[in-house]
Amino acid sequence: MDKVAYLQTWGCQMNVHDTEKIAGVLRGEGYAFTNKPEDAALIILNTCSIREKAEHKFLSRLGYFRRLKKKRPAMQIVVSGCIAQQEGEKFLIDNQYVDFTFGPQNIAKLPELILRDKRKAAVEENPYLAETELPSIRNDGTRAWVNIMYGCNNFCSYCVVPHTRGRERSRPMDSIVNEIRTLSDEGYKEITLLGQNVNSYNDPNNGTCASFAELLTAVNAVKGIERVRFVTSHPKDLSPELIAAIGDLDKVCEHIHLPLQSGSTKILSSMNRKYSYAQYLDKITALRDSVPGITITSDIITGFPGETSEDHKETLSALREIEFDGIFAFKYSKRRYTRAADMEGQLDEEIKSERLKTILELQDVITDKINRKLKGQTVEILVEGESSSDPAHWTGRTRTNKIVNFIPVESVKKGMFITVNITNSFRHSLEGQPDR
Ligand code: SAH
């Protein structure tokens, strides 16, 4: 079979970026890529296990590939990412048609795994992960993700990530900045720094121990890069120094994704988040004082074990008090290896669904109110190209990370910064008119 690969990804930006690296490694081995799995010699499924739903989506897709392999036995089926890491050898035992698996720390081993006769689950710890430089295939041309750290040490009691991505390790600052310089030379304009908890970045090199604020300062100085973003921030590590840096550095965009998870301090404590609601609120106030116009988005988990209707009400009142620009809200999902899975007070799906609905309805009203105020304003957007949901429109993003759709005009090209007048607002997007 020709060297042709089909890649599919589930999960967070970090996983999507891992797929870019998987593609980079495969290209080095002479592979081409297809979006038709039926034509591929190699299928790699890069998985996510953050919630049960993510796992289910992958498993139902895997059934399709199993049938495909019956017709094309020479095809290799490979599972990577967080499910591969979490399940280890067991996954190979339970799924005999899967050729091999590898976890997020073992992407570099892909070439040897493809050639191996014996099936293997490559899930061992890689102590050199933060120093390993892998090529990436990025298709966007304008916006790029760059890893600054791997793993997580926080062990929030509901979360599988520390178990799938291992311990936290920061990537040396000079290699991060070098990669961004190269991206700038290639024409990239926007960089998103990636890590599970970017605020606790700590340069491991040369005893400099640069903090995340110092890294932001270095990235801000790279010529040609116009916008700098980062995900995800943990509230406990959001220092006054970092808040000041976000306000001072001209390329760092006025948006932060700061997961709250719950408005109840009691629940936050059993989630092991290490901040109270009052402390979280203080950080929001500091951010809004130091970074005028900053937009704030968040994550909420509803129906955590032991969450009473009072706790739920505290989350609702937190949403009213803070007025996030948008949230991702999830029903608590029981995960293997996590402490919360064994906690008392697990709630019924019905209660979780009901609470989720209330949360989303309330947030819709808040987002709508905030976005409506933007009507009539002129804002700068970075043009991303055709809208995926509506080919008649093009789309771009403000520095504050709001999506703006507009009818394309000839002079406007992907990757350009343009100003638009906001003519209409919807819950998850704005509509604008290019100002030229
Ligand atoms: N490192 C990031 C994001 C981790 S995963 C952070 O700390 O914020 C993204 C989001 O998924 C989390 O913020 C949380 O809201 C949600 N999540 C994680 N585990 C979950 C679980 N077991 N059930 C429901 N939602 C979960």
Ligand code: SF4
């Ligand atoms: Fe999971 Fe908490 Fe780490 Fe985020 S900080 S990845 S929620 S353990």
Ligand code: F3S
């Ligand atoms: Fe999912 Fe792993 Fe990311 S569990 S959310 S792909 S870190």
